[in-house]
Amino acid sequence: MKNIPRKDSGQATTRGFTLIELIVAVGLFASVMTIAAGAYLTIIRLNQQAQAIATGIDNVSFALESMTRNIRSGSDYGCGITSGTDCPYPSGDTSFTFKDVYADSTTYSLGSGVIQETINGGSAINLTDPSVNITSLKFYVSGTRSYSASGDILQPYVTIAISGTVPAGPGQTRSFTVESSAAWRGSNI
Numbered sequence: 001m002k003n004i005p006r007k008d009s010g011q012a013t014t015r016g017f018t019l020i021e022l023i024v025a026v027g028l029f030a031s032v033m034t035i036a037a038g039a040y041l042t043i044i045r046l047n048q049q050a051q052a053i054a055t056g057i058d059n060v061s062f063a064l065e066s067m068t069r070n071i072r073s074g075s076d077y078g079c080g081i082t083s084g085t086d087c088p089y090p091s092g093d094t095s096f097t098f099k100d101v102y103a104d105s106t107t108y109s110l111g112s113g114v115i116q117e118t119i120n121g122g123s124a125i126n127l128t129d130p131s132v133n134i135t136s137l138k139f140y141v142s143g144t145r146s147y148s149a150s151g152d153i154l155q156p157y158v159t160i161a162i163s164g165t166v167p168a169g170p171g172q173t174r175s176f177t178v179e180s181s182a183a184w185r186g187s188n189i
Helices: 019-072
Strands: 001-003 012-015 075-079 095-100 106-112 114-119 133-143 157-167 173-183
Touching: 019 095, 019 114, 019 157, 019 173, 075 114, 095 133, 106 133, 114 133
Parallel strands: none
Antiparallel strands: 001 012, 075 095, 095 106, 106 114, 133 157, 157 173
């Protein structure tokens, strides 16, 4: 506030802001705050999308890592539900059977949009969360026959290809494709 001398009396008076100055200042403040709030809400929405995608992909990664670890330490690989059968690229198969480290027959397959594990013909266990929609699961297997029976010199080898979608916020999804391979740690020669 300034002291401005008055012309008629010669005394200084105190003058405040005019109504127009106050309206302009409040309008500018409201505009800046609206823009800042909109940016803040956009950042929150993008963070929620990133967290949803990361959670879905982490779920698939954990299931894939668990599968490959079990496959590496197992034996008697086979496509479908039969051990000792190859299904090389590009045909592949939608399920894979092997004997795990405890000699239990383990099968991985796709069921209702989730990857499932079945041990010794029991009930299927979901390895992925239902929020992650698995649309394609393919196993490409080679080298399953033993050398003594067929002269096969290839090490048993499995490639797993997974495709699907993960949630990316309310009403949104993102697609993904993941591939991993595992070779039998033992020798079939």
